[in-house]
Each structure stands twice: as C-alpha cells, then as structure tokens.
Amino acid sequence: METIVFSLLNGVIYGLLLFMLSSGLTLIFSMMGVLNFAHASFYMLGAYFAYSIMGVTNFWIALIFAPVLVGLVGAAVEKWGLRKVHANGHVAELLFTFGLAYLIDEVVKILWGRNAVDYRVPEVLDFPLFELFGAQYPAYRVFILLVSVAMLAALWFILNRTRAGLIIQAALTHPHMVGHLGHNVPRIFMTVFGVGCALAGLAGVIGGNYLVTDPAMAVQMGPIVFVVVVVGGLGSLTGAFLAAMLLGLMQTFAVGIDASFADMFGWLGLSATSEVGSITIASLAPMIPFLMLVLILMIRPRGLMGDREL
Amino acid sequence: MQSYEHLAPSRAVKIRQRFVPFVVMALVLAMIPVFDPSRTMYSLMAAMGINIVFALSYNMLLGRGGLLSFGHAVYFGLGGYAALHAMNAIDAGESAFWSNYPVFMLPVVGFAMGALAGAVIGWPSCKRSGVPFAMISLGVAELVAAAGYMFGSFFGGEMGVTGDRMVGPQLFGLSMGPVEDVYWFIAFWTFVGTLGIYAFTRTPLGKMSEATRDNPERVQFVGYDPNRVRYLVFIFAGAFAGLAGGMAAVNYEIFTPESVSLIPSGLVLLMAYIGGIRYFTGPIMGAILLTYMQSMLSDYSEAWLLYLGLLFIAIVMYAPGGVAGIVFGLLDIFRHDGAREVLTRRVKQAVGVALAFTGLVILTEVAVRWSNGYGEVFEPFGLHLGIDTPLSWVLIVGFFAAGYVTLRLARNKEEETA
Numbered sequence: 001m002e003t004i005v006f007s008l009l010n011g012v013i014y015g016l017l018l019f020m021l022s023s024g025l026t027l028i029f030s031m032m033g034v035l036n037f038a039h040a041s042f043y044m045l046g047a048y049f050a051y052s053i054m055g056v057t058n059f060w061i062a063l064i065f066a067p068v069l070v071g072l073v074g075a076a077v078e079k080w081g082l083r084k085v086h087a088n089g090h091v092a093e094l095l096f097t098f099g100l101a102y103l104i105d106e107v108v109k110i111l112w113g114r115n116a117v118d119y120r121v122p123e124v125l126d127f128p129l130f131e132l133f134g135a136q137y138p139a140y141r142v143f144i145l146l147v148s149v150a151m152l153a154a155l156w157f158i159l160n161r162t163r164a165g166l167i168i169q170a171a172l173t174h175p176h177m178v179g180h181l182g183h184n185v186p187r188i189f190m191t192v193f194g195v196g197c198a199l200a201g202l203a204g205v206i207g208g209n210y211l212v213t214d215p216a217m218a219v220q221m222g223p224i225v226f227v228v229v230v231v232g233g234l235g236s237l238t239g240a241f242l243a244a245m246l247l248g249l250m251q252t253f254a255v256g257i258d259a260s261f262a263d264m265f266g267w268l269g270l271s272a273t274s275e276v277g278s279i280t281i282a283s284l285a286p287m288i289p290f291l292m293l294v295l296i297l298m299i300r301p302r303g304l305m306g307d308r309e310l
Numbered sequence: 311m312q313s314y315e316h317l318a319p320s321r322a323v324k325i326r327q328r329f330v331p332f333v334v335m336a337l338v339l340a341m342i343p344v345f346d347p348s349r350t351m352y353s354l355m356a357a358m359g360i361n362i363v364f365a366l367s368y369n370m371l372l373g374r375g376g377l378l379s380f381g382h383a384v385y386f387g388l389g390g391y392a393a394l395h396a397m398n399a400i401d402a403g404e405s406a407f408w409s410n411y412p413v414f415m416l417p418v419v420g421f422a423m424g425a426l427a428g429a430v431i432g433w434p435s436c437k438r439s440g441v442p443f444a445m446i447s448l449g450v451a452e453l454v455a456a457a458g459y460m461f462g463s464f465f466g467g468e469m470g471v472t473g474d475r476m477v478g479p480q481l482f483g484l485s486m487g488p489v490e491d492v493y494w495f496i497a498f499w500t501f502v503g504t505l506g507i508y509a510f511t512r513t514p515l516g517k518m519s520e521a522t523r524d525n526p527e528r529v530q531f532v533g534y535d536p537n538r539v540r541y542l543v544f545i546f547a548g549a550f551a552g553l554a555g556g557m558a559a560v561n562y563e564i565f566t567p568e569s570v571s572l573i574p575s576g577l578v579l580l581m582a583y584i585g586g587i588r589y590f591t592g593p594i595m596g597a598i599l600l601t602y603m604q605s606m607l608s609d610y611s612e613a614w615l616l617y618l619g620l621l622f623i624a625i626v627m628y629a630p631g632g633v634a635g636i637v638f639g640l641l642d643i644f645r646h647d648g649a650r651e652v653l654t655r656r657v658k659q660a661v662g663v664a665l666a667f668t669g670l671v672i673l674t675e676v677a678v679r680w681s682n683g684y685g686e687v688f689e690p691f692g693l694h695l696g697i698d699t700p701l702s703w704v705l706i707v708g709f710f711a712a713g714y715v716t717l718r719l720a721r722n723k724e725e726e727t728a
Binding site: 035081084085088090091092094095096098099100102103105106107109110111112113219223226227230279283286287289290291293294297298301 | 378434437438440441442444445446448449450452453456457460572576579580583613615616618619620622623626627630674677678681
C-alpha cells in the first residue's frame, strides 16, 4: 500500500514534468513538422539559467525570468537558424536541431563546468509537507504539482479560449489557409517555437533541482520527450498528456518492483541464476519508453490520440 | 524502335569514372607504408579506414536510400562483438572450423552478423520511412544499448569483451602483431568495403533504392514494393557496418557496450553529412576529416566537440552538399565562363569565414580556460589572452567584425552579378 501511494504520487509528478517538457514539442512538431532534437537542451538551459539567476537574486525571480530567457533563445534559433534550413526539408531541420543539441551541450559545459551544479530547492519550500505511512513527503514535490497544473490550465485556456489560441490551432492543421487569411505565419511559428522552448525551460527550472542539474540532463531526457510526443500523437496535447502520465507512472512503478523474470516465469523453468532470469523489472524501467515508442510506431502510427499519421 | 544507346556513357567515361578512382585508391593505400609513417599515424589511419567503411555503409541508408537512422552503430557494434567472439573461438580452438579460420578474415563474420541484425531489426523498422523510420531507429538503438548492459555473456558488461588478434592460422604471412601488419589488414578491407559499397550502388537494387528515395509512389507504379527495397538496402547497410565493426574488433581487440550506444550513431551521421551525402566520395572525406579532428584536435582543444557542432550546423545551413559539395563546386567553377569572378568571390567568402572563425576560436579557447579555473590562459603566438585582458576582447570583436564585413562585401558582389 505504502509503495503504491508513493509511486503514484511520484509517478504523477514525473508525468507532469514530462508533459510540461513535451507539450511545447508537440505544438512545434504538429505545426511545423520539426522534431526538435534540441528541445531537451532548452530544458537544460532553463535549469542552468535558474541556477545562475538564483545565485544573484532568489528562486521566484528565476522562476519567471529563466523560462522567458529560454523562450527568447528559442525564438532567436527559429528566426535565424531553423527558418533558413526550412527550405531544405524536414530532414535538414531535424539535423539542424541535432547539431544544435551538440552545440548547447558544449556551451553549457564551458559556461557552467562539466560537473553537476549545486542547484537547490529554495529554503522556503524545503520542508516536509505531510507524513504518510511514517515517511515524510517533501513540500517541493507538491509545489511541482501545483506549478504543472497551473501551467496546464493556462495552456488549455490560451489554446481554447483566446483568439491567439484559435489562430494557433488553425495554423496547426492549415498553415496555408491561415496565411491566406492575412496572418503572419512565420511569426506565429516563431512565437510557438519560443513559447514551446519557454515551457521546456520552465520544466528545467522546477525539475532541475528536483532531479539533477548537470550537462548530461539533456541527453537523458531528450529521447524520452520524443517518446511522449510520438506516443501521444501528432497535434494532440491531450494525447501528449496521457502519454506523459502513462510513462511517468509506468517508469516509477517499474522501479519499485523488485521481482525478476525468474519470479514471473519460474513456472516455465526459468532459473534465477540464468542470465535472463536474473533481470529484474526495476532494471527494465529505462527501456519501457523505447519499447512503447517502437510498438506504437509499428501498431498505431497515429499515436494514442493523434489526428494524422507521422 | 528508338535507340537510346547514344545516351549511355562512352567507354572512356566509364573507365574514368568507375575504374580509375579505384586504381588510384589502391595505389595510394599501397604507397603509404613506403613513407614509413609513425605509430601514431598508423593508428590514425586504421581508425580512418574503419570509419570510411562505416560512414559509407551509413550513406547507403541516408544518402542513397533517404532513410535517416539514429541507430547505425548497433550493426557496427554487433558485427564487432561477433568478430571478437569469433576471435576468442579461434584462440580457444573450439572446433575444426574456428581453429582453421584466419583472423584476417574476421570482417566476414562481422559482415554476416551485421546482415543478420539488419534482417531482424529492419523487418519492423522498414515498414515506415521518413520521420517514423528515424524514430524507430532511435528506439531500437536505445533498446539495444540498454540490453548491452544486461546481457553480460554477449556484451561483456561494463568491461566489454577483449581478444587477442595474434592467434590462428596466418594469411598472406601477416602475424597481425605489428602495426604494419594491421595496416595491410585495414587497407585491404577498406578497399574491399569501398569497392563493395560502390558495386552495390551499380546494382539494380542500388538504383531502385535511389528511386525509392526520390519518389516511392512512382516506384510502386513501376511494380516494386518500396518497403521491400528499403528492407533489402537496410540489410546490406547493416552488413557493411558489421564489416567495419569486424575491422575495428581486430584493430582495437576490445568492444564495450558503449559502441552500440547513441554516441557513435550520432558520430557516423555527422561524418556522412559533413562529408556530403549526395556524393559517393562524401562520406569518405567526412570520415577522414572527423577522425582526424577526433584524434588530433582533441589534443589541442578541449572544445573540439563545440567546433564539430558548429561545423555541422554550418554545413546544414550553408552547404548542404557537404565538404564534397564544396570541393566539386570549386572544380566546377573552372569549367564555366567567368571563372575569375566566381573564384574571387569564393576567395573573399573563404577569407571572411576564416576571419570570423578566428574570432570564434579565440573566444572559445579563452572561455574554456576560464571555465576550467586552473588559472591557465590562452597563449597563441606568445600573446597573453585571459578573460580579463582587454586585448582578447579587442581581438575577438575585431575578427568577428572583419569577417562580417568581408562576407557582406562578397554578398553584395553576388547580388550585383545576379
């Protein structure tokens, strides 16, 4: 019972972080067809910016300004980089962001060093909020939950209840028509790219001190973000949300399960000392996302909720 | 009936384009030991040979087949592992077959293993093309990389699998011990691999793979199944990657699970693309350039990956033809009128790029030393460039500005002539 409740809570928080990271990519991918390889690098930039801003001022200022800065960097990348490559097709765009991820990694290593930086949870939030089954639950995790839900609500409101959101939604599916109606489509693209990167940056600000802030964080997160977007489906934020939750919960629960293959398939004659038998479910946790990715692409290329195939 | 024979290339053209380059390559490979290279040069050339075959095999997918893969190192790694296990079988004399198998022929084992892996993994991957294919290759690569640490009996855990190449019967009197022997081994298989991949592009399957890249729908109308074409090409690409893996197994005598991870997969993508994926020789140039950068530049600068990333982005943005595109573009200039004008413009552009790049190098090197915090400073040509020396910033801004102005001038000229 205890494990289940804690896994559930942690899984939901991890899932929300994943969603915050991938919501921007889903928007960018659906609208521009660009699978942004550097998206997780913007997440990393968010964490590092927050760390630096926090060194000068405090966490709350960092919470606001770090994502804005990341968004500006993203918009600049779109305007002076991606837009030029666009003419050469989607593969060129994918490769451009691939190179960009290399570049951001190296720049981060030069500016902030190769080791993890000491980006900490602010003291105001560094206390146990409540006690459950004799174990304390940190308040910061609940803070992550609140920020994610607030962001989710804001995103939903903007996309569904404002004029700008309607234009963006239209541009997701019919960019040419939106252009004919007199809207500046390149500028919409730039804005969406910037906002998407800012969301990744926000995930970095609140996730960087929850997880670890080091130059490897982008490489670790990058492929998982792709999985969320692909599994969720093109053009569907709901799908991305479901996929992120599913992944978050599955991974957290898998880590908590101590059983090995021998325990599960012992009745087939699999011994605990054999190589396959000694593999535990917990050690399979990092593989789950990629298994999902391959299976979804083979069985249901539209993803869970996508409105069209990749 | 109309005859199309006059459209076929003449005998002279065929010889010049398909025969002479390989004779030249064989001669160059055979002549290199005459100059008595140092040990470092030998090991650098061995790495180059391996990467040439690896990058060429990757280009069978990306350049010729239009399939962007993020997991090509899987076939390289599996081929290498198979070759190493075979090497150990030779050492142990496990059976009559293995005890009579020369180490020299181990790349054949890698080739077979690569083909097998390509046949197994390619079957689900090749049902889709484009971005879904890229994503599947990424997922498969991550899965295999994770499995690498799980199945110790094949991958050898974190330590990897090691072997000894000086075992078994000798072929061509090569004991495989000294670097000179290994050089002949690498040179032979580099030549065979290059020739094999070139021969593949000349087969009907190779031609169909290019057609599938350009217009899969039309390929279907002609009566071919694009997925089947992609699948077959995928198997061959995996096989040649396995061949390169087999070469690496003999050269390094060790393989670790890292060799199937995303990092080498990304590197081979960079090699092929920077070299130029539209030209057969492109990946060869890319492999030579990147291997050189990897081993030489990493001695000079810690930030060599930064330069690599910049080079890659610059190629994607401004020269999609890659290094080969630039080289052949320069050769083309002389065949047209007004070569002089074009040439001066290119020279101006090159000067501008070089100036801006110098500024960038100074900025990076100063920043790297500051970031390390050992109190080191960048000292080129006896200059003392620290982060707080005004001279460094004058030089950085000066070089950038000079480069920008030169590029601007070149562009204005271009607009005038256009």
